[in-house]
Amino acid sequence: MTASLKAIDGAADLPAMMTALGAEARAAARVLAIASTAQKNRALAAMERAIRAHAAEILRANAEDVAEAKAGGTTDAFVDRLTLTQARVDAMADGIGIIHDIADPVGAVTERWQRPNGMTIERVRVPLGVIAVIFESRPNVAADAGVLALKSGNAVILRGGSDSFRSCRAIHDALVEGLREAGLPEAAITLVPVRDRAAVGLLLSGLDGNVDVIVPRGGKSLVARVEAEARVPVFAHLEGVNHVYVDRAADLDMAKSIVLNAKMRRPGVCGAAETLLVDRAAESNLAPLVTMLLAAGCEVRGDEAVQRVDPRVKPVVDADWDTEYEAPIISVKLVDGVDDALAHIAQHGSHHTEAIVTADETTAAKFLNEVDAAIVLHNASTQFADGGEFGFGAEIGIATGKFHARGPVGAEQLTSFKYRVHGTGQIRP
Amino acid sequence: MTASLKAIDGAADLPAMMTALGAEARAAARVLAIASTAQKNRALAAMERAIRAHAAEILRANAEDVAEAKAGGTTDAFVDRLTLTQARVDAMADGIGIIHDIADPVGAVTERWQRPNGMTIERVRVPLGVIAVIFESRPNVAADAGVLALKSGNAVILRGGSDSFRSCRAIHDALVEGLREAGLPEAAITLVPVRDRAAVGLLLSGLDGNVDVIVPRGGKSLVARVEAEARVPVFAHLEGVNHVYVDRAADLDMAKSIVLNAKMRRPGVCGAAETLLVDRAAESNLAPLVTMLLAAGCEVRGDEAVQRVDPRVKPVVDADWDTEYEAPIISVKLVDGVDDALAHIAQHGSHHTEAIVTADETTAAKFLNEVDAAIVLHNASTQFADGGEFGFGAEIGIATGKFHARGPVGAEQLTSFKYRVHGTGQIRP
Numbered sequence: 001m002t003a004s005l006k007a008i009d010g011a012a013d014l015p016a017m018m019t020a021l022g023a024e025a026r027a028a029a030r031v032l033a034i035a036s037t038a039q040k041n042r043a044l045a046a047m048e049r050a051i052r053a054h055a056a057e058i059l060r061a062n063a064e065d066v067a068e069a070k071a072g073g074t075t076d077a078f079v080d081r082l083t084l085t086q087a088r089v090d091a092m093a094d095g096i097g098i099i100h101d102i103a104d105p106v107g108a109v110t111e112r113w114q115r116p117n118g119m120t121i122e123r124v125r126v127p128l129g130v131i132a133v134i135f136e137s138r139p140n141v142a143a144d145a146g147v148l149a150l151k152s153g154n155a156v157i158l159r160g161g162s163d164s165f166r167s168c169r170a171i172h173d174a175l176v177e178g179l180r181e182a183g184l185p186e187a188a189i190t191l192v193p194v195r196d197r198a199a200v201g202l203l204l205s206g207l208d209g210n211v212d213v214i215v216p217r218g219g220k221s222l223v224a225r226v227e228a229e230a231r232v233p234v235f236a237h238l239e240g241v242n243h244v245y246v247d248r249a250a251d252l253d254m255a256k257s258i259v260l261n262a263k264m265r266r267p268g269v270c271g272a273a274e275t276l277l278v279d280r281a282a283e284s285n286l287a288p289l290v291t292m293l294l295a296a297g298c299e300v301r302g303d304e305a306v307q308r309v310d311p312r313v314k315p316v317v318d319a320d321w322d323t324e325y326e327a328p329i330i331s332v333k334l335v336d337g338v339d340d341a342l343a344h345i346a347q348h349g350s351h352h353t354e355a356i357v358t359a360d361e362t363t364a365a366k367f368l369n370e371v372d373a374a375i376v377l378h379n380a381s382t383q384f385a386d387g388g389e390f391g392f393g394a395e396i397g398i399a400t401g402k403f404h405a406r407g408p409v410g411a412e413q414l415t416s417f418k419y420r421v422h423g424t425g426q427i428r429p
Numbered sequence: 430m431t432a433s434l435k436a437i438d439g440a441a442d443l444p445a446m447m448t449a450l451g452a453e454a455r456a457a458a459r460v461l462a463i464a465s466t467a468q469k470n471r472a473l474a475a476m477e478r479a480i481r482a483h484a485a486e487i488l489r490a491n492a493e494d495v496a497e498a499k500a501g502g503t504t505d506a507f508v509d510r511l512t513l514t515q516a517r518v519d520a521m522a523d524g525i526g527i528i529h530d531i532a533d534p535v536g537a538v539t540e541r542w543q544r545p546n547g548m549t550i551e552r553v554r555v556p557l558g559v560i561a562v563i564f565e566s567r568p569n570v571a572a573d574a575g576v577l578a579l580k581s582g583n584a585v586i587l588r589g590g591s592d593s594f595r596s597c598r599a600i601h602d603a604l605v606e607g608l609r610e611a612g613l614p615e616a617a618i619t620l621v622p623v624r625d626r627a628a629v630g631l632l633l634s635g636l637d638g639n640v641d642v643i644v645p646r647g648g649k650s651l652v653a654r655v656e657a658e659a660r661v662p663v664f665a666h667l668e669g670v671n672h673v674y675v676d677r678a679a680d681l682d683m684a685k686s687i688v689l690n691a692k693m694r695r696p697g698v699c700g701a702a703e704t705l706l707v708d709r710a711a712e713s714n715l716a717p718l719v720t721m722l723l724a725a726g727c728e729v730r731g732d733e734a735v736q737r738v739d740p741r742v743k744p745v746v747d748a749d750w751d752t753e754y755e756a757p758i759i760s761v762k763l764v765d766g767v768d769d770a771l772a773h774i775a776q777h778g779s780h781h782t783e784a785i786v787t788a789d790e791t792t793a794a795k796f797l798n799e800v801d802a803a804i805v806l807h808n809a810s811t812q813f814a815d816g817g818e819f820g821f822g823a824e825i826g827i828a829t830g831k832f833h834a835r836g837p838v839g840a841e842q843l844t845s846f847k848y849r850v851h852g853t854g855q856i857r858p
């Protein structure tokens with residue numbers, strides 16, 4: 001990489017620079033695709049050490065970013081997402097250790113069968129190629145996404161928010177140190193080395209076929225822009241408008257515990273519940289559920305039946321049913337059994353995560369079968385929508401589309417496959 | 430469907446008609462997604478019977494299409510692809526019987542694991558939704574694609590070449606008879622009811638999110654247009670520039686048999702070999718392979734070393750290495766061992782199907798591991814690149830991309846998955 005690429009604010013010829021960067025990432029992807037598990041793990045171990053060793057530089061760079069953001073008058077929430085602490089740097093290093101320890105998905109034979117002519121066919125996992133990750137203010141995404149891509153044998157091009165540029169560069173330097181120690185190409189984890197926002201548009205174009213998939217990590221406007229403009233596949237979710245349906249056959253204590261957790265454990269995560277559907281056939285469940293939510297500090301919105309439970313319940317408007325609050329707010333509705341719940345979810349759900357609480361196995365099976373969502377749960381909280389909770393070690397996001405990846409996108413979901421055919425001279429009749 | 434939609438040449442308001450058609454397909458997809466295997470198979474059995482029962486109408490409609498095409502002055506090859514015979518109608522019906530008999534992919538649990546907190550997570554196959562199949566002159570694709578989509582629980586919108594419009598309509602009528610007999614929605618298999626070519630552009634737009642994937646079946650210009658314009662995912666392959674590498678450790682008799690089959694069994698299929706790479710370390714294999722190909726009526730193109738074998742060998746030009754001949758022509762090159770073969774394939778291959786002939790297991794493993802193609806074969810013919818030969822029953826095409834489907838696209842590849850989580854009241858700490 002030439003010195004000019006190190007310029008913070010722009011490059012003389014951004015399109016040419018981005019094209020070169022794509023070609024270098026493609027070349028690195030070819031090397032990574034056939035790198036051994038041991039070599040990739042050597043790099044990951046070195047990266048974990050480097051992040052810990054360079055914590056001071058990372059925090060110093062981050063302090064500059066934070067100072068600039070504050071001077072620019074951003075919100076407290078934004079500054080919080082941007083700010084790194086020693087604990088957050090430690091967590092980043094710990095995360096690399098977790099990825100080091102998970103199984104290497106590349107090379108795994110997922111199916112093997114023999115044909116009548118004696119040929120054996122194997123389906124084996126291979127990397128996707130080059131992944132572009134476009135994220136906003138959280139600088140730790142640079143480490144999370146970089147190492148997950150590496151573990152799955154992919155090259156990655158990282159484009160962080162311009163506010164976190166210095167932090168990302170310091171983290172990236174540590175990751176590259178790990179690549180170098182393991183003898184892997186430095187372009188395996190590339191950081192777009194300029195803040196120029198036009199770089200995002202160029203990434204979305206696919207860089208002459210050198211970007212295989214784009215993963216947006218950030219708010220709705222970023223994800224919507226990426227989905228609208230990308231000329232290559234995108235692993236994205238726009239929102240999680242998730243429901244908990246409390247069926248007539250629900251155990252009330254279990255329902256209370258699950259609803260409270262689904263909404264209030266962390267109201268801002270994409271797996272949080274936004275709407276509670278209560279079966280009218282067990283309308284007596286409504287009051288204790290609403291009262292519990294109000295007592296926990298959750299704003300409750302509902303129609304007149306729900307408002308009758310407590311004067312603090314606010315009127316619900318149509319738009320509420322389609323809203324991801326990302327806040328301690330919940331909309332509540334009485335429905336006429338599982339069919340009505342399914343109809344409501346089909347109309348308003350975002351194909352993310354949906355849960356039913358019931359002791360009736362037949363009703364549960366119907367719900368799990370008929371709801372069209374990446375994750376459907378019976379008698380468990382929607383907040384389990386998370387790659388770590390699924391046992392994937394880590395995730396790069398939760399996909400709500402149906403193509404390739406769906407649900408938590410971990411190392412395995414960042415792979416494709418090929419067919420290996422073993423013959424003894426077979427020809428086709 | 431109103432009578433006006435039955436107009437052959439156009440609709441008063443094509444965009445509105447196509448939008449309505451997308452919405453109807455989406456509604457049908459919801460029904461199909463939860464249809465039982467028995468109900469889908471009842472429809473398939475009825476379709477097979479209906480195709481046989483209406484063979485005369487189908488052949489009559491086809492004769493009109495063929496007459497129009499001949500009057501318009503098309504090529505013989507085009508007329509051959511367009512023409513149906515009793516044997517071809519029988520084959521279409523037989524094909525439906527095969528799809529009837531394959532396993533239903535929907536609902537299959539492909540993975541199941543338990544989390545430390547006692548939750549069980551299952552990964553289960555679900556349909557993709559609505560598939561649009563855009564094809565050219567072969568009317569049998571209407572039946573093949575329609576029934577494969579149905580088996581996998583998807584609704585399908587078929588758009589055939591305008592030259593085969595009457596044939597497709599007659600086939601479609603028979604398929605709809607089967608849907609009706611099984612009580613499934615008629616929009617489950619929709620035929621775009623007008624010849625207006627603008628319908629293709631509207632399909633590529635995704636019809637307001639009601640098309641989930643587009644499958645182009647046809648020549649390079651169709652596939653290229655679809656890949657360039659589609660606003661939704663595409664299962665496509667642009668071409669199969671496939672290689673057979675004859676390693677120094679190859680058995681010559683096996684190599685001759687495989688090379689002859691790979692090129693000459695059916696030179697026009699996408700799994701046909703286009704380039705023969707011969708290891709220079711066993712240069713003595715070159716002459717018998719080239720002589721055999723010439724004797725079989727294959728045109729051979731090569732550099733001076735290859736030309737020395739026989740005066741009938743023609744000079745190769747650079748463009749040959751990137752050409753899918755779809756004809757009895759092969760380009761031949763001496764390479765310096767497996768590494769040179771891999772480099773040539775990396776530069777010129779189209780990620781479709783690649784084969785090595787060798788008795789050396791280490792070399793074979795290296796080749797199968799390092800070649801980036803949907804299908805890699807050791808000691809077997811490239812012509813096995815076919816869903817039927819893989820045991821998939823049938824295929825809608827061979828995908829060379831790495832997303833979602835790769836290789837032969839059968840019923841299983843037309844599904845996605847969701848996670849079903851079974852709990853006993855678990856909440857996330």
